[in-house]
Amino acid sequence: MKKAYLYFGVLISVLVSCSSGGDDGGGPEQEPINTPPTVPVQVYPLANTLCIDNNVVFEWNASTDNEGNSITYMVEVSENSDFSSLAHNVSSAATSRIIALEKGKSYYWRLKARDVKGEESDYSTVSQFLTEGDGVSNHLPFAPSLVSPALGAEIDGTSTTLSWTASDVDGDALTYDVYLDTTSDPTAKVSDNQTETTYDVTGLTASTTYYYKVVVKDGNGGITIGQIWSFTTK
Numbered sequence: 001m002k003k004a005y006l007y008f009g010v011l012i013s014v015l016v017s018c019s020s021g022g023d024d025g026g027g028p029e030q031e032p033i034n035t036p037p038t039v040p041v042q043v044y045p046l047a048n049t050l051c052i053d054n055n056v057v058f059e060w061n062a063s064t065d066n067e068g069n070s071i072t073y074m075v076e077v078s079e080n081s082d083f084s085s086l087a088h089n090v091s092s093a094a095t096s097r098i099i100a101l102e103k104g105k106s107y108y109w110r111l112k113a114r115d116v117k118g119e120e121s122d123y124s125t126v127s128q129f130l131t132e133g134d135g136v137s138n139h140l141p142f143a144p145s146l147v148s149p150a151l152g153a154e155i156d157g158t159s160t161t162l163s164w165t166a167s168d169v170d171g172d173a174l175t176y177d178v179y180l181d182t183t184s185d186p187t188a189k190v191s192d193n194q195t196e197t198t199y200d201v202t203g204l205t206a207s208t209t210y211y212y213k214v215v216v217k218d219g220n221g222g223i224t225i226g227q228i229w230s231f232t233t234k
Contacts, residue, residue, distance in 0.1 A: 037063040037071050037113035039121045040095075045109070045129040048142060050169045054103045054131045059096045063113035063121060074120075075111045077101070081126065081143070081227060083108070104133025106143060106224070130169060141168040141216040144176075144226040147197075153231045159202040160231065164214050166197065172218035180212040186228065193217070204233050 043059040045051055063071055075097055077088040087107065088099050101107060108128050113121040128142055147163035149155055166174055178191040178199045191199050204210065210233070214226040 032067065034069070034115070034117045034119050035066050036119040037065045037069075037115050037121045039063065040073060040111055040113050040124055042109075042111070042124050042127055045127060047127045047129070048167050048169065049127070049129040050139065051101075051129055051131050054101050055098055056101055056129075056131065057096055057098050058109065058111075060111060060124070062095050065113075065115050067115070067117075069115035069117055069119075071113050071115055073097075073111050073113055075099070075109065077107055077109045079105065079107060081108050081128070081145075083110070101131050103131050104140075106130050106140065138172075138218070138220040138222055139169050140222045141166055141172070141174055141218050141224045143224050144197075144214045144216055146227075146229050149231045151229055151231075154234055155231055156234055158204040158206070158233065159200070160204070162199045162201060162212060162214075164197050164226070166214075166216045168218050168222070170218065170220075172220060172222070175217050175219065177215040177217070178212065179215070180210060182208060182210060184211055184228065184230075186211045186213055206233050208233050 040063045041061040043061060045056065058075055060073065065071055073092050075090050075092060076083055076086055077099060078086050087101070090097060090099065106128065108126050110123045110126045112123045130139060144164040144166040147165060149160055162178065168174055175193045175195055176191070176197065177189055177193065179186040179188060180190045180201065181188045209230055211228055211230045213228045216224045216226065
């Protein structure tokens with residue numbers, strides 16, 4: 001009888017051991033976190049490029065993806081530096097894309113990378129370029145680029161210095177007209193045909209938003225009107 005009890009106890013011990021050993025704590029494998037691709041780097045056209053052919057070949061360096069996912073590039077072309085409206089919005093699996101543009105116009109372009117799972121990189125830098133017009137001997141200056149104060153900045157005091165940059169593919173000497181007003185479409189010309197790329201503003205009113213724009217002239221009939229910028233006084 002003692003042997004029978006002993007055998008029964010050993011059998012229970014084996015069953016318990018087998019049942020408890022089956023759970024190793026492992027559940028379904030979690031899919032690794034998907035990260036976005038790296039930011040693509042523009043190759044052509046770069047800033048201040050004159051494109052002789054209006055069928056522009058946009059080129060960039062390939063992005064990389066840590067998970068090895070396939071990548072598509074989203075290319076945006078606009079006539080506005082803030083890309084508020086797009087002339088073209090195309091995708092490419094390759095690192096180049098031909099886009100037909102209008103002749104004799106100034107454009108901006110940027111791109112980003114998107115992997116097959118929907119993760120997107122940040123945008124690349126923005127480059128401005130020109131397409132050559134028919135029989136053009138003089139090209140328009142590039143639109144001015146804002147230096148300071150930053151768009152929408154809040155400034156202390158009643159004075160500030162407006163600063164910008166501009167260039168011209170023909171190498172023409174440039175002059176600038178500056179418009180400054182408290183209306184969103186400034187019409188008050190505060191400086192005419194100046195050669196400096198800065199303008200000192202004094203006598204500002206506190207708690208007021210000011211709007212300004214710079215018109216660039218190359219002396220050969222080429223005139224480019226810049227975007228409207230703004231700042232606010234405290």
